[in-house]
Amino acid sequence: MKIDNFFAELKRRNVYKVAVAYAVVSWLLIQAASILLPTFEAPAWVMKVLVLVIIFGFPMALIFSWAFEITPEGIKLESEIEPNKSIARRTGRKIVAVTIALAVVAAGLFVYQLVRSTPAGMPRQSEAATEVPNKSIAVLPFDNLSRDPDNAYFCEGVQDEILTRLAKVADLKVISRTSTQHFKSTPDNLPQIAKQLGVAHIVEGSVQKASDQVRVNVQLINALTDAHLWADTYDRKLTDIFAVESEIAKTIAETLQARLTGSEKSSIAKTPTVNPEAYELYLKGRFFAEKRTGADLRKSIEYYDQAIAKDPGYPLAYVGLADSHLLLTAYGAISTKEAASPAKAALKKALALDDSLAQAHASSGLLANLELDLNRAITELERAIQLNPNYATAHHWIALPLMAIGQSDRAIVEGKRAIELDPLSLICNADLAWVYFNARRYDETEAQARKTLEMDPRFYVAHYYLGEALQFKGKLTDATAEYQKSFESNNDPFSLAMLGQAYARQGKTDEARKVLARLREQAKSQYVSPYAFAVVLTALGDKAHAIDELEHGYDDTGFYISLIKVDPLFDDLRGQPRFDALVQKIVAPKK
Numbered sequence: 001m002k003i004d005n006f007f008a009e010l011k012r013r014n015v016y017k018v019a020v021a022y023a024v025v026s027w028l029l030i031q032a033a034s035i036l037l038p039t040f041e042a043p044a045w046v047m048k049v050l051v052l053v054i055i056f057g058f059p060m061a062l063i064f065s066w067a068f069e070i071t072p073e074g075i076k077l078e079s080e081i082e083p084n085k086s087i088a089r090r091t092g093r094k095i096v097a098v099t100i101a102l103a104v105v106a107a108g109l110f111v112y113q114l115v116r117s118t119p120a121g122m123p124r125q126s127e128a129a130t131e132v133p134n135k136s137i138a139v140l141p142f143d144n145l146s147r148d149p150d151n152a153y154f155c156e157g158v159q160d161e162i163l164t165r166l167a168k169v170a171d172l173k174v175i176s177r178t179s180t181q182h183f184k185s186t187p188d189n190l191p192q193i194a195k196q197l198g199v200a201h202i203v204e205g206s207v208q209k210a211s212d213q214v215r216v217n218v219q220l221i222n223a224l225t226d227a228h229l230w231a232d233t234y235d236r237k238l239t240d241i242f243a244v245e246s247e248i249a250k251t252i253a254e255t256l257q258a259r260l261t262g263s264e265k266s267s268i269a270k271t272p273t274v275n276p277e278a279y280e281l282y283l284k285g286r287f288f289a290e291k292r293t294g295a296d297l298r299k300s301i302e303y304y305d306q307a308i309a310k311d312p313g314y315p316l317a318y319v320g321l322a323d324s325h326l327l328l329t330a331y332g333a334i335s336t337k338e339a340a341s342p343a344k345a346a347l348k349k350a351l352a353l354d355d356s357l358a359q360a361h362a363s364s365g366l367l368a369n370l371e372l373d374l375n376r377a378i379t380e381l382e383r384a385i386q387l388n389p390n391y392a393t394a395h396h397w398i399a400l401p402l403m404a405i406g407q408s409d410r411a412i413v414e415g416k417r418a419i420e421l422d423p424l425s426l427i428c429n430a431d432l433a434w435v436y437f438n439a440r441r442y443d444e445t446e447a448q449a450r451k452t453l454e455m456d457p458r459f460y461v462a463h464y465y466l467g468e469a470l471q472f473k474g475k476l477t478d479a480t481a482e483y484q485k486s487f488e489s490n491n492d493p494f495s496l497a498m499l500g501q502a503y504a505r506q507g508k509t510d511e512a513r514k515v516l517a518r519l520r521e522q523a524k525s526q527y528v529s530p531y532a533f534a535v536v537l538t539a540l541g542d543k544a545h546a547i548d549e550l551e552h553g554y555d556d557t558g559f560y561i562s563l564i565k566v567d568p569l570f571d572d573l574r575g576q577p578r579f580d581a582l583v584q585k586i587v588a589p590k591k
Contacts, residue, residue, distance in 0.1 A: 021099040022061045026054045028105060135256050136173035136199040137220075138180050139163040140187070143206035145215075153287040154280065155207040158216060158245060162203070165249035165268045167390035168358075171258040175199055176392040176422035194223030197423055201229070203252065212238045212276075218248050220255055230255050241279070242271045267356065267387075278311035282320060289324050300324045318350035319359045326366055335527050335556060336370045343367055358388035362397060369401050372554070372562055373590045377401040392422035399435055404562040405587050408439035426452060426459050433465040437472075438566040445469035460489035467498060472568055476506055493519055494560075497532035501539035501569070512540055529553060531560040538572050546570075547578045554582060562586055 144155040167174040175197050186204050205218035219231035234244045246269045273279050285303030288296045304321040322343040329339045350360040365380035381398035396418035402411035415432040422428050433448035449466035467482030480502040487495035500515030516536050522528050530553035537546035553561040564570050565583045573579040
């Protein structure tokens with residue numbers, strides 16, 4: 001058969017039209033399946049099988065349309081039909097009509113899915129987001145039904161205890177409380193919230209506390225179908241609250257068919273304290289610690305001390321005490337040395353009481369990082385992640401010492417994991433931009449910083465990091481504007497130092513020296529890290545005094561000094577013998 005005749009036969013026998021019709025029908029089937037299969041909780045392999053059947057069916061459909069024809073008498077071989085009796089043309093017109101109708105339906109389904117996947121008013125998730133695992137859960141804030149509004153801290157404590165116990169199950173993905181706190185207990189838009197948090201299930205609840213009696217209502221919901229998988233009400237005495245929280249967490253894990261190891265079962269059932277007064281004082285301490293101001297952190301320390309006085313064997317109270325002291329270095333303008341001594345004593349006691357406490361190991365890692373013992377910091381944080389794979393803070397904190405020793409790829413992986421577990425955390429999102437910056441991936445730094453600012457345009461840390469990205473992309477004027485916004489938002493020494501070094505690199509030497517003088521004046525009344533002075537001095541070309549400040553920073557310890565191996569801001573100092581020796585002193589394993 002000649003090639004021209006062959007193509008003519010393809011057309012006459014409707015092979016082209018069957019191919020187009022098959023493609024449209026396949027598209028329609030896939031669109032419908034993507035909507036219906038999750039509704040019936042079909043496993044992922046069902047969709048894969050459907051796609052394979054469609055692929056292998058395509059050549060079969062073409063062969064069928066070539067070899068057979070549909071006639072009023074039924075399906076017959078083409079060779080058996082006389083040419084003058086063929087109705088292939090009429091059949092072709094029907095195929096075209098049906099194809100157009102199905103294409104309209106398929107397009108409608110496609111538009112429906114597109115609209116459903118991007119709900120109005122909700123932030124878009126990463127385009128690279130993967131399929132939501134079925135064993136994933138977010139515990140939303142519990143409603144406080146108590147008459148006393150001051151019991152809000154207790155309500156938050158119940159929610160957090162349930163979440164913390166679930167987080168210890170490696171077979172579950174559990175979203176951090178930092179992200180879930182953005183929502184109310186019983187929202188109307190569960191599917192949207194679940195999509196935003198990257199989970200399949202939601203836990204809602206309420207707490208009512210009166211004197212020594214507590215009522216906890218809780219329910220587990222499939223967020224996609226809004227089906228209630230389990231619900232219960234617990235009326236107990238305050239002394240039984242930990243048993244209630246343990247029972248709730250265990251039931252939820254079993255309902256989601258999560259695999260529980262023996263150690264995980266023991267961990268879920270553990271009672272932090274037998275003293276209800278100590279527990280309430282601990283919750284008050286954490287309530288104030290999360291406000292992240294110098295005054296509130298000092299108030300939290302008072303409550304943690306009171307909790308420990310009530311129960312000296314309460315390990316979480318010691319961890320909270322240590323964290324508040326360490327956070328004061330960032331929010332209360334005190335030196336690392338001033339914070340390290342009480343933090344170290346508290347963590348030593350916490351680990352002596354319970355060496356399996358992930359929070360204690362994570363805080364020990366943060367302390368080691370501040371003391372420039374980077375390898376011990378990594379070891380402690382790895383242990384915290386092993387004990388609690390869903391602990392977003394540990395993934396966030398371990399990225400920082402990894403970044404400091406130059407393991408940027410692993411630091412980025414950990415930073416991304418922290419965001420996966422705590423997607424609405426501003427600091428986790430912002431610090432991933434910082435990791436990208438020190439890895440010299442400036443486009444990704446800019447994108448991540450802008451993503452954080454979309455979540456909160458006032459977050460000064462993100463303006464700081466965006467400025468760094470723009471500066472090293474050659475947009476120094478735009479960078480200076482971001483440093484200015486950062487400083488105006490928080491009035492902190494680091495943002496001021498970044499503004500000063502930007503002035504220096506623009507040739508505005510007088511403005512840079514005014515910033516330096518202002519930092520020295522601030523240092524008379526509050527702690528200013530030598531790192532801030534070094535940043536400005538390096539930009540001014542005063543290398544000797546910049547290195548003097550960094551050496552002083554090493555003696556004083558502190559987090560930022562650990563980064564000089566990778567920080568692009570100090571590239572002008574590389575090759576200076578004193579600077580290179582200091583880098584080696586910082587990154588070398590401590591004995």
